[in-house]
Amino acid sequence: MKEVGSHCCITKDPLFTDHVLTEAAARASAEMFSMFSGEPITDFNKAYRYGSYRLFVASTIGHLGKGVRIRLPACFVHAVRQLWPSTNYRGFSSSEAYDL
Numbered sequence: 831m832k833e834v835g836s837h838c839c840i841t842k843d844p845l846f847t848d849h850v851l852t853e854a855a856a857r858a859s860a861e862m863f864s865m866f867s868g869e870p871i872t873d874f875n876k877a878y879r880y881g882s883y884r885l886f887v888a889s890t891i892g893h894l895g896k897g898v899r900i901r902l903p904a905c906f907v908h909a910v911r912q913l914w915p916s917t918n919y920r921g922f923s924s925s926e927a928y929d930l
Contacts, residue, residue, distance in 0.1 A: 860878055
């Protein structure tokens with residue numbers, strides 16, 4: 831496997847284009863979160879974006895802990911929003927910002 835981080839943007843790495851930025855991966859992550867939280871998926875694009883963000887964090891950092899939020903790389907957020915668009919986005923909100 832190629833070392834992650836040797837690209838100008840994480841979305842150019844085959845690990846992410848083949849395993850994180852796919853509909854199957856986003857759906858699996860979204861379905862798992864829905865199952866654990868008990869919240870049904872009503873907006874698939876929103877659920878897939880959230881699933882992709884969770885998968886990105888899990889595959890690059892690991893478990894952060896409840897309530898811990900980090901700012902994701904802009905190129906990754908942009909790629910996810912291109913794949914699963916919305917008419918409005920909440921954007922990043924945190925109690926304390928941690929840059930990745």
